[in-house]
Amino acid sequence: MKRVVIAGGGVVGISCALALQAEGHSVTVLEPGPVGEGASWASCGCIAVGEIVPLSQPGMLMKVPGWLRDPEAPLSLRPASALGLLPWFARFTANSMPFRMRTIAADLSRLTFAATADFKAQLADIGAPELLVERPVIKLFDDERDKATMGAAFDLARELGCIIDDISGQEAHEMDPAIAADFKYASVLRDWSFVTCPKRLVEKLMQTFLQRGGTVLPLACAGFQRDGAWVSGVQTADGQLLPADEVVIAAGTQSKGLSRQLGIPLRLEGVMGYSTGLQDPGVNLKHTVFYPAGGFGITPYESELAVAGTVEFASLSAAPKWRRADVLVKRAHRVLPGLQDSHRSRRMGRRPFTPDTRPIIGRTGKLANVTLAAGHGQLGLTLGATTGRIIADVIAGRRLGEEISAFSPDRF
Ligand SMILES: Cc1cc2nc3c(=O)[nH]c(=O)nc-3n(C[C@H](O)[C@H](O)[C@H](O)COP(=O)(O)OP(=O)(O)OC[C@H]3O[C@@H](n4cnc5c(N)ncnc54)[C@H](O)[C@@H]3O)c2cc1C
Structure with a gap:
């Protein structure tokens, strides 16, 4: 049994905590936020x-x-952040070469193709299978031009084994009558599904971890105690030193600063996105729908309809621009003509993005007992359970080879 300290109790950190606890380790999670x-x-x-x-x-x-x-485009870059983001952006654009895109997509598919089984096993373990809705996701297109924007991505995804069916907009309306009837085209992403409430998912994972004897401290990780290549303790924001045999850094975008303290230079930025929860939406949507031209998706969560999206490149300290969330809600009426949006609550999230879109999962070769689980970009919820399984394997010293070499923290 090892004493494991995990910095970060988001969906990735708490999934790692449960998987490590199941291996018999004594696990402490540091999570300063709600x-x-x-x-x-x-x-x-x-x-x-x-x-x-x-x-x-x-x-x-x-x-x-x-x-x-x-500033209202589905993808945008904050002018004030542009200079600071330049090194990250240069690497990001270098990954737009077709052969790089293909390699990355193949690497990611090795993880995502295991995700549904891993997630279902995790939900069965915590006794909450109802948190997953196994219903395909629909993407909607106004016309040929709009559909063509997804053409190359869909071709590559299909080539690698994803199941995407093209249907007419009318058929999408018949599948889910809340959707407007006048879209020209739609695609059904058969292998996707969605959760009924991401917040309740993380809460339930945390609750199970605590019930099984895990420790969660409502404190930030502030630093580390090192003896050469060995990290012997984790310092909390209130000055405690927690002894550790293994340290896992899973603090989302903040993993960059924590890793820097240990001499591990991660290329990680927070790509902002917004979500508005509509409490009395006036429509009965059954599927998650994406409208790529508007840059958002709409998910029927258990207690609200969420309109979420936008890819806004901005520095980690940039404040939210709530106008962007409001623009998405305005555009959502194109998708759901019966939508009512008077009761709403807004949220902002920073997707922890690496320039090659691959998450950072595994041990750093620079230290003997530090493992990273960060940088999941737009796939953190998808890959939480899979990441937990892999991190438990890494700490147990089980061989993983091909499955994780592309995600090494030392690749930057
Ligand atoms: C608009 C939008 C749409 C998205 N849609 C999807 C989707 O459909 N599917 C999907 O899979 N993903 C999606 N994502 C991405 C997904 O939300 C993220 O990848 C995921 O939440 C990252 O999880 P995480 O645990 O790494 O980070 P977080 O959820 O951010 O958790 C990190 C935690 O670390 C804590 N922390 C910070 N600093 C410290 C510290 N010093 N010490 C200890 N703890 C610390 C924070 O309080 C936080 O709770 C979307 C994101 C956005 C914004």
Whole structure:
């Protein structure tokens, strides 16, 4: 049995905690924030098995001037953050070459294709199978031009084994009558599903961990005690030193600063997104729907309809621009003509993004007992359970080979 300290109790950190606890370790999680209110709180809630084609698309750099000018575009770059983000962005755009996109998509598929089984096993373990809705996700397109924007990504995803069916907009309306009847095209992402409430998921994972004897301290990890290549303790924000045999850094976007203290230079930025929960939406949507032209998805959570999306490149300290969340709600009326939006609550989340869109999972070769579980970008909810399983394997010294070499923390 090892004493494991995990920095971060978001969906990824708490999934690691449960998996390590199941191996018989004594696990302490440091989580300074309200439970379940990390980035996943603002998410679309999808187990996004086919979300494997990286965000960096060919011609990315050419689009940057447009993003700087239009603060309401689905993708945007904050002018004040642009200079600081340049090194990350240069690496990001270098990954837009077709052969890099293919390699990354294949790497990600090795994780996402295991995600549904891992997630279902996790839900069975915590006794909450009802948190998953196994219903496909629908993407909607106004016309040929709009559909063509997804063409290359869909071709690559299909080539790698994703199940995407093209249907007409009318058929999408028949599948889910809340959707407007006048979309020209739609695609059904058969291998995706969604959770009924990301916050309740994280709370339930945390509750189970505590019931099984785990420790959660409502404190931030502030630093580490080192003896050469060995990290012997974790310092908390209130000055305690927690002895550790193993340390896992799973603090979302804040993993970058924590890792830097240990001499591990991660390339990690927070890509902002917004979600608005509509409490009395006036429509009975059954599927998660995405409207790529508007840059958002709509998910029917158990207690609200969430309109979430936007990819806003901004520094980690940038404040939210709530106008962006409101724009998404306005555009959501195009998708759901019967939508009512008077009762709403807004959230912002920072997706922890690496320039190659691959998460950071595994041990650093620089230290003997530090493991990273961060940088999941738009796949943190999808890959929480899978990451927990892998981190438990890594700490147990079980061989994983191919499955994780592409996700090494030392690749930067
Ligand atoms: C609009 C939007 C839509 C999305 N849609 C999806 C989707 O459909 N499917 C999907 O899979 N993903 C989606 N995501 C991405 C997903 O939400 C993230 O990848 C995921 O939440 C990351 O989980 P995490 O545990 O790494 O980080 P977080 O959830 O951010 O958790 C990190 C935790 O670390 C804690 N922390 C910070 N600093 C410290 C410290 N010093 N010490 C200890 N703890 C610390 C924080 O309080 C926080 O609770 C979406 C995100 C957004 C914003």
